[in-house]
Amino acid sequence: MSIMDACRLTATQAAAQIREGKLTCEELVRSCLERIQSRDAVVRAWLHVDPELALRQARELDKSPPRGVLHGLPIGVKDVIDTVDLPTTQNSAIYPDLRVGRDAACVAIARGRGALILGKTDTVEFASSGRKALSRNPHNPEHTPGGSSSGSGAAVADFMVPLAFGTQTGGSLVRPAAFNGIYGIKPTWNRVSREGVRMSAISLDTVGWYGRSVSDLELMAEALGIAAESSAELSVQKLRVGVCRSPVWSEIEPAGAAALEQSARRLEEAGAQVEELALPSLFDGLPEAQTVIAAREGGISFLPEYVNAHALLSADLRAKVENADKISNDALLRAYALADACRPIFDRLFGDSLDVILTPAAPGEAPRGLHTTGSAVFNRMWTLLHVPCVAIPAGRGAGGLPVGVQLVGPRMTDARLLAIARVLAPVIDPGAA
Amino acid sequence: MSIMDACRLTATQAAAQIREGKLTCEELVRSCLERIQSRDAVVRAWLHVDPELALRQARELDKSPPRGVLHGLPIGVKDVIDTVDLPTTQNSAIYPDLRVGRDAACVAIARGRGALILGKTDTVEFASSGRKALSRNPHNPEHTPGGSSSGSGAAVADFMVPLAFGTQTGGSLVRPAAFNGIYGIKPTWNRVSREGVRMSAISLDTVGWYGRSVSDLELMAEALGIAAESSAELSVQKLRVGVCRSPVWSEIEPAGAAALEQSARRLEEAGAQVEELALPSLFDGLPEAQTVIAAREGGISFLPEYVNAHALLSADLRAKVENADKISNDALLRAYALADACRPIFDRLFGDSLDVILTPAAPGEAPRGLHTTGSAVFNRMWTLLHVPCVAIPAGRGAGGLPVGVQLVGPRMTDARLLAIARVLAPVIDPGAA
Numbered sequence: 001m002s003i004m005d006a007c008r009l010t011a012t013q014a015a016a017q018i019r020e021g022k023l024t025c026e027e028l029v030r031s032c033l034e035r036i037q038s039r040d041a042v043v044r045a046w047l048h049v050d051p052e053l054a055l056r057q058a059r060e061l062d063k064s065p066p067r068g069v070l071h072g073l074p075i076g077v078k079d080v081i082d083t084v085d086l087p088t089t090q091n092s093a094i095y096p097d098l099r100v101g102r103d104a105a106c107v108a109i110a111r112g113r114g115a116l117i118l119g120k121t122d123t124v125e126f127a128s129s130g131r132k133a134l135s136r137n138p139h140n141p142e143h144t145p146g147g148s149s150s151g152s153g154a155a156v157a158d159f160m161v162p163l164a165f166g167t168q169t170g171g172s173l174v175r176p177a178a179f180n181g182i183y184g185i186k187p188t189w190n191r192v193s194r195e196g197v198r199m200s201a202i203s204l205d206t207v208g209w210y211g212r213s214v215s216d217l218e219l220m221a222e223a224l225g226i227a228a229e230s231s232a233e234l235s236v237q238k239l240r241v242g243v244c245r246s247p248v249w250s251e252i253e254p255a256g257a258a259a260l261e262q263s264a265r266r267l268e269e270a271g272a273q274v275e276e277l278a279l280p281s282l283f284d285g286l287p288e289a290q291t292v293i294a295a296r297e298g299g300i301s302f303l304p305e306y307v308n309a310h311a312l313l314s315a316d317l318r319a320k321v322e323n324a325d326k327i328s329n330d331a332l333l334r335a336y337a338l339a340d341a342c343r344p345i346f347d348r349l350f351g352d353s354l355d356v357i358l359t360p361a362a363p364g365e366a367p368r369g370l371h372t373t374g375s376a377v378f379n380r381m382w383t384l385l386h387v388p389c390v391a392i393p394a395g396r397g398a399g400g401l402p403v404g405v406q407l408v409g410p411r412m413t414d415a416r417l418l419a420i421a422r423v424l425a426p427v428i429d430p431g432a433a
Numbered sequence: 434m435s436i437m438d439a440c441r442l443t444a445t446q447a448a449a450q451i452r453e454g455k456l457t458c459e460e461l462v463r464s465c466l467e468r469i470q471s472r473d474a475v476v477r478a479w480l481h482v483d484p485e486l487a488l489r490q491a492r493e494l495d496k497s498p499p500r501g502v503l504h505g506l507p508i509g510v511k512d513v514i515d516t517v518d519l520p521t522t523q524n525s526a527i528y529p530d531l532r533v534g535r536d537a538a539c540v541a542i543a544r545g546r547g548a549l550i551l552g553k554t555d556t557v558e559f560a561s562s563g564r565k566a567l568s569r570n571p572h573n574p575e576h577t578p579g580g581s582s583s584g585s586g587a588a589v590a591d592f593m594v595p596l597a598f599g600t601q602t603g604g605s606l607v608r609p610a611a612f613n614g615i616y617g618i619k620p621t622w623n624r625v626s627r628e629g630v631r632m633s634a635i636s637l638d639t640v641g642w643y644g645r646s647v648s649d650l651e652l653m654a655e656a657l658g659i660a661a662e663s664s665a666e667l668s669v670q671k672l673r674v675g676v677c678r679s680p681v682w683s684e685i686e687p688a689g690a691a692a693l694e695q696s697a698r699r700l701e702e703a704g705a706q707v708e709e710l711a712l713p714s715l716f717d718g719l720p721e722a723q724t725v726i727a728a729r730e731g732g733i734s735f736l737p738e739y740v741n742a743h744a745l746l747s748a749d750l751r752a753k754v755e756n757a758d759k760i761s762n763d764a765l766l767r768a769y770a771l772a773d774a775c776r777p778i779f780d781r782l783f784g785d786s787l788d789v790i791l792t793p794a795a796p797g798e799a800p801r802g803l804h805t806t807g808s809a810v811f812n813r814m815w816t817l818l819h820v821p822c823v824a825i826p827a828g829r830g831a832g833g834l835p836v837g838v839q840l841v842g843p844r845m846t847d848a849r850l851l852a853i854a855r856v857l858a859p860v861i862d863p864g865a866a
Contacts, residue, residue, distance in 0.1 A: 098534070098535065099534050100533060100534050100535055101531065101532045101533050101534045102531065102533055103737075105632075105734075105736070105737045108737035108740070108741055109736055109737050109740050109741075111741075112737070112740035112741040113740065190635050190636070190730065190733055191733070192733070193632060193733050193734055193736060193737065194632075194635070195631075195632040195734065195737075198628075199538075199626060199627075199628040202623050202627070202635070203623070224736075225733075225736055297623065300623055300624070300625070300626050301538075301626055301628065303538070303542055303626060303657075303658055304536075304538045304541035304542050304545070304626065304628075307541070307542050307545035307546070308541055308542075308544075308545040329844075329845040329846075332845070333777070333780065333844060333845065336776075337773075337776075337777050340770075340773030340774075340776075341773075343769075343770075343773075344766070344770050347766065411762075411766060412762040412765070412766065413762075
């Protein structure tokens with residue numbers, strides 16, 4: 001294998017080759033850097049890459065005994081996540097070169113397990129709203145890669161890095177996975193510490209990550225303390241899949257509907273027990289409740305910049321601080337109460353008659369243009385429910401761009417959801433390695 | 434007034450004198466520094482003070498037009514809260530001189546309103562458990578000032594600084610207020626951004642602050658975006674006070690019981706409508722639920738140090754990461770569900786027949802010795818309910834040390850609770866200015 005090709009390995013493949021002495025971390029990093037060099041003028045996934053620093057760290061890792069499951073793997077980090085050795089600009093005019101003297105929790109753990117931070121990826125301002133990333137969809141640069149984890153999604157899809165961290169407050173992780181044709185997990189809320197990740201809405205913000213296979217997602221999960229579950233007991237034939245069109249089905253586009261239907265049909269043909277699942281009508285209010293909470297909690301999160309750098313904070317975020325939508329305290333507490341009521345009801349859906357939910361990851365293909373990152377309407381309710389979501393590629397739409405679906409499970413069953421995804425992904429995404 | 438006495442002014446008094454040109458920020462800071470110089474060898478409230486930096490900033494503030502309601506006021510900051518210009522050690526052996534390069538949200542906002550960060554105050558390791566602060570109770574240095582906001586409570590009580598930030602996950606803010614004979618507020622959860630505050634348990638951790646009067650608490654509240662409410666409509670005679678012995682009354686000590694009874698009697702004699710309030714039996718499980726959540730969320734928060742600095746993390750915190758108490762996911766989700774169910778029930782108690790709850794702030798006086806910071810048993814349920822709590826001094830116990838009570842209101846009514854406290858505090862604490 002030439003160095004040119006190393007960047008195309010999945011994280012799991014690369015880790016194995018490094019472990020077996022067939023590939024060095026330096027070779028892998030050089031391959032990723034070359035890929036970035038050749039492609040990032042178009043894709044613009046990255047805000048900060050320091051090739052010399054990365055190569056120095058790679059050589060150190062090559063000399064070091066194995067530190068953990070991520071040993072030698074370069075990873076991308078969304079630029080709302082603190083890194084001790086690279087700037088954290090948050091795509092904000094307020095922090096053009098902020099140097100934080102500490103890694104975010106997820107970065108510190110990944111480094112402790114042997115990962116190398118290759119660089120910081122572009123994001124919507126503060127992973128909230130305002131300035132969009134400059135990143136483009138690697139499948140068609142005229143289209144958005146989604147957001148707010150725009151650069152992380154595009155970088156993994158474009159073979160610039162095998163793994164990358166993102167975050168999700170509405171649909172910022174799962175939607176870019178779908179638009180870029182890659183795998184992603186938004187774990188259970190607070191299953192992974194969000195310390196050192198820019199706060200947008202505390203009860204929604206969730207750290208997640210991208211890879212090019214379910215195994216890659218599991219590799220990072222294991223590093224972060226989510227031990228892999230055996231799939232020995234699992235088989236497609238034994239799994240009961242609930243197809244959930246969700247309360248926002250009216251927002252689906254033809255490509256999204258086709259992806260869901262094709263995925264369900266493939267699973268059924270492979271022997272899974274597939275049934276339509278309608279959520280209780282109580283759940284109909286969840287997407288709106290997520291909007292209420294994101295707005296009011298955002299008003300809390302952006303007050304420091306509002307006070308200290310008013311003119312440099314984008315108008316969208318100033319409006320949150322000013323509670324321009326005049327969302328009352330009662331409305332906020334009602335939104336919390338609805339989510340609180342729905343969460344245990346949702347968890348109890350699973351058990352004797354249901355193993356996993358299959359539902360759209362996004363309305364359809366990535367929209368054209370960079371003025372939008374697409375709609376989070378098919379993600380907001382799951383984020384608010386705090387439940388784990390795994391995005392799986394599910395073919396392409398009429399525009400030639402990827403479309404995705406997601407698997408959803410009850411809270412705190414992240415490892416089991418990944419094990420289920422390991423079994424179902426080859427059926428949903430038969431083109432995958 | 435001599436400079437020696439400036440440090441004894443409340444924040445409200447000092448802010449007025451600075452505004453009126455009767456006191457400079459430099460004079461106030463010099464007075465506080467002299468107080469620290471003369472007393473901190475005994476009290477040990479501070480981990481880091483940089484007198485030259487403080488005086489330089491004071492002179493700049495004296496030259497600057499008024500920046501906000503805190504203009505010229507020195508404040509103390511618990512050392513789990515990030516500051517751009519001073520270390521943030523978190524009383525951890527892992528971070529003996531950590532420079533974060535960025536202010537926590539509450540610090541950034543306070544600076545934006547004209548505050549001066551006088552220094553960092555001692556804390557229990559990561560405001561969780563493990564290493565205790567070296568701080569002593571200024572009323573009797575053989576006793577603890579409480580914890581984990583040990584240094585902030587002691588510093589405000591000992592006239593070293595008029596205002597200080599603390600945090601509460603169990604009882605870390607209200608208990609030291611009681612033990613030190615000062616005022617404190619733990620606001621509604623996430624009413625103030627906790628960004629840049631070391632994470633211990635995300636759904637419990639709350640930024641709060643200390644002062645030597647209710648007005649001082651309101652001054653900081655206003656700075657942080659909690660606009661003061663008029664108390665024109667409020668009078669002791671119109672207020673309906675529910676005396677709540679709480680589900681953990683069996684843990685009360687004679688001093689704590691006497692303080693609660695004396696406070697209730699004084700309020701009744703002053704014309705308030707005082708009645709016993711028994712919470713629904715559903716609430717009996719809240720203190721234990723808080724313990725479950727603090728343990729499991731702590732296990733998430735301390736994983737980075739567990740991975741990267743295992744031997745330097747205290748055994749208590751390693752045990753949390755290892756889930757040594759074997760708390761199941763189901764137990765965690767049950768604890769969340771109980772809190773979720775109780776919160777709206779609690780909020781609805783208020784209205785036609787109840788304005789505020791009066792309940793113990795701690796079991797009694799500060800225990801002897803520095804090996805303990807006292808018990809959070811009278812605080813844990815309120816922290817878990819996310820409700821605002823205002824600590825008010827309520828005399829002294831048989832040991833000669835202060836005892837406190839707290840007022841509690843429904844979520845998101847922080848400003849109203851402070852307005853109520855402004856009316857009731859002179860009755861409960863008639864010795865106050």
